[in-house]
Amino acid sequence: MVDIHCHILPGIDDGAKTSEEAVEMARIAVSDGITDIIATPHTYDGLYSQRTENVLKSVQDLQQALGREKIPVRIHPGSEVHVHSELIDHLYSGQILTLGNGMKHVLLEFPSVHFPLFSKRVVRQLLDRGITPVIAHPERIEVFRLNPSLLREWIEQGAIGQVTAGSLLGLFGRTARGCAIDFVQQHLVHVIASDSHHVRSRRPELSQAYKALATIIPEEEVEMFRYNAQAILHGKALQILTPLTKSKQKRWIFF
Numbered sequence: 001m002v003d004i005h006c007h008i009l010p011g012i013d014d015g016a017k018t019s020e021e022a023v024e025m026a027r028i029a030v031s032d033g034i035t036d037i038i039a040t041p042h043t044y045d046g047l048y049s050q051r052t053e054n055v056l057k058s059v060q061d062l063q064q065a066l067g068r069e070k071i072p073v074r075i076h077p078g079s080e081v082h083v084h085s086e087l088i089d090h091l092y093s094g095q096i097l098t099l100g101n102g103m104k105h106v107l108l109e110f111p112s113v114h115f116p117l118f119s120k121r122v123v124r125q126l127l128d129r130g131i132t133p134v135i136a137h138p139e140r141i142e143v144f145r146l147n148p149s150l151l152r153e154w155i156e157q158g159a160i161g162q163v164t165a166g167s168l169l170g171l172f173g174r175t176a177r178g179c180a181i182d183f184v185q186q187h188l189v190h191v192i193a194s195d196s197h198h199v200r201s202r203r204p205e206l207s208q209a210y211k212a213l214a215t216i217i218p219e220e221e222v223e224m225f226r227y228n229a230q231a232i233l234h235g236k237a238l239q240i241l242t243p244l245t246k247s248k249q250k251r252w253i254f255f
């Protein structure tokens, strides 16, 4: 499995604090069946502004530490970029890392309770340049929960949605879980990621979320989610279904 959103790099955002914790996160990920992790430190979110060279170096250092510990997982560079008005300039000047550093997919984080006016322009600019915006965890963002049409409009234009594994498992509460299920059933999210920050809560695991997914959509659609994580890693086009305007009959997860 590929995890496209994980705060595993130590000491550069609110994720892993130390190299030891990052190694432990990687160990947990491997136990869960994860083979590749895209490291996505917060960038331009008002608290953290990463330097690309530092992120690349941190990826290299962590990979070497994992090699010494014989933990078989590949770490790839990336970032979780807070939407901001100069995003395109920062992207083209090399100040923002795309997912897998392939200039194909950008993981975009939005504020929870307000919608910046420049958001539509930024998403449009990315799409016009052939770079796919990956909207991070819309089920945990009130703006999208209350106005799913905002998300649907972007998905119809070519953006994709990333649901958090823990949301499907109820770790963020009933509201986020219900919304995650709705977005899955309406084809508004297309890839699962852990968004892991630590070894305890929100662990770097995906397998339980894939099992949960299989209780609400057909197996062939679950396979699309698996494929899409690989596709993002390799800079390929994703498999997506046309968004639905209304949720199908809900089949709640019980396990």
Ligand SMILES: [Fe+2]
Pocket (backbone or CB within 6 Å): 005, 007, 080, 195
């Ligand atoms: Fe994140």
